[in-house]
Amino acid sequence: MQGKTQRVRIGIGGWEHDVLDQALYSAPGLDATEKLREYARSFDAVEVRPTFWDDALGPDDARGWVQAVRENPAFLFSVKLHNALTHRRAFPPETIRRMRGLLQTLASSDRLGAVLAQFPYAFTNTSANRFHVVRIAELFRGFPLHVEFRHQSWNTPSLLHFLREAGVSPVSADVPRVRQLMPFTTGILGETAYLRLHGRNERGWLSTDMDARYDYLYNARELQELRRRIEAVNPSCRTILVLFNTTTGAKAVANGFQLASIVREVKAVMVPRVSLQRFPFLAQIAGPDSGREGLFETSPFRAVV
Numbered sequence: 232m233q234g235k236t237q238r239v240r241i242g243i244g245g246w247e248h249d250v251l252d253q254a255l256y257s258a259p260g261l262d263a264t265e266k267l268r269e270y271a272r273s274f275d276a277v278e279v280r281p282t283f284w285d286d287a288l289g290p291d292d293a294r295g296w297v298q299a300v301r302e303n304p305a306f307l308f309s310v311k312l313h314n315a316l317t318h319r320r321a322f323p324p325e326t327i328r329r330m331r332g333l334l335q336t337l338a339s340s341d342r343l344g345a346v347l348a349q350f351p352y353a354f355t356n357t358s359a360n361r362f363h364v365v366r367i368a369e370l371f372r373g374f375p376l377h378v379e380f381r382h383q384s385w386n387t388p389s390l391l392h393f394l395r396e397a398g399v400s401p402v403s404a405d406v407p408r409v410r411q412l413m414p415f416t417t418g419i420l421g422e423t424a425y426l427r428l429h430g431r432n433e434r435g436w437l438s439t440d441m442d443a444r445y446d447y448l449y450n451a452r453e454l455q456e457l458r459r460r461i462e463a464v465n466p467s468c469r470t471i472l473v474l475f476n477t478t479t480g481a482k483a484v485a486n487g488f489q490l491a492s493i494v495r496e497v498k499a500v501m502v503p504r505v506s507l508q509r510f511p512f513l514a515q516i517a518g519p520d521s522g523r524e525g526l527f528e529t530s531p532f533r534a535v536v
Contacts, residue, residue: 242276243483244476254481254509271300283311289329293336307344349379356384368397391418407433422469430477446479485510492516
């Protein structure tokens, strides 16, 4: 069994955001591969977002991602299923074929942490929708599939039984306390726990502005609460994925470094110079080499466990 901190993989939802040019990367204008290479020197997990809307991605893309993160042996990808499956409730054969090939490539390199099926708020707990979940589970049997429900109707005592029977695991999503939103799920199935942190911006969540929805910086008290949730995960669970989706203003970057410091036995973390410039309060947790000129070029590092 790994040490309690070694199984935690902290990251954010996507590495390609332009806002990260001023909050994480050594220079603006890097291509997606260069960004991923630098990203993997700071974090141990990432949520792959392009697969949600781009059905042309496949094994070749996955091989490029694996190559980009080769310096970090602990790095894991969580791959988001295409919206045709989760939002349009369709099953395009070619999209499924490419997705399975992409996932197999990551899995064969021991880089696949999870497959994410994130359903919209309108996807309520009906017999037809439960059958749809089962169909998706059958199509991706053999991969670590995790489902995230948004509607409160899924919050029933039988949920874990249903998911166990389908062969999938739940996502524990931290969301604002808005009526009818699915609350944080404490039940875990399988070897991987998946905590997806959307922030607690109640006003933003009720707006139509997606940037406003994910505009949130967890404070010190809330980060300690998240630490307790991580520590409460059953020790039999081998991996805990913790993905911040609060990417507006790159706030996920700051919270990622902060949570890494909290869950580590050694509190100091390596923080890139650009991150310190964007979030000066990170100096409180920055290790002695943080912010050093040319840090990315001279030596790889990992900020999380």
